[in-house]
Amino acid sequence: MALKSVNDILGVLEQQAQWREQPLQKLLQNWADVVGSKVAAHTRPLSIQRQVLWVATSSAAWAQNMTFSRQTLMVKLNQKLPEPLLDIRFSTAGWAVPPELPKQKLVVPQDHPSYLGSLSSSRRQMHPHIQNVDTAFGSWAQKIQVRSHNLPLCPQCQCPTPPGELQRxxxxxxxxxxxxxxxxxxxLF
Structure with a gap:
């Protein structure tokens, strides 16, 4: 085994893991250069979804004008992006939202009404070498029974129900x- 330098290893990792700028970040850096400062003042790229660029505009007139020149703009942008765009959509939606992304609330499992607490002990009891379907089903049924033991029952269907669901x-x-x-x-009727 030959030893490689750190630079060689980082080069390989960069290629394998595709450590490159996200297409939207690259586009945001080049937006004003590609469209010009006047257009950039009235437009803001929002996202790239399925190779379609969504751009917010300051007015409907700007959206319409930009739609007419989207093919030319797409050719210029595709020269700068690692993956080509298939289309560009312009809309006034999203213009009033500040350009910085809002802070998203971190969703944790404990917040969900169906949360039952830590199940790490049942995960440790998993059997990786189950021989057939019947033993797999039996193992699953036993785990479900252990999980639902001492859970309150739904007043409507009498199924074991996590307390959070009953409270909500x-x-x-x-x-x-x-x-x-x-x-x-x-x-509806």
């Missing part, structure tokens, strides 16, 4: 979904 909806999530579906159907 007064029934299990399945019964709650059925109630919401029935409410939506009744409100």
């Amino acid at each position: 909806w007064h029934v299990c999530s399945i019964c709650a979904a059925k109630q919401f579906a029935n409410t939506d159907k009744n409100s």
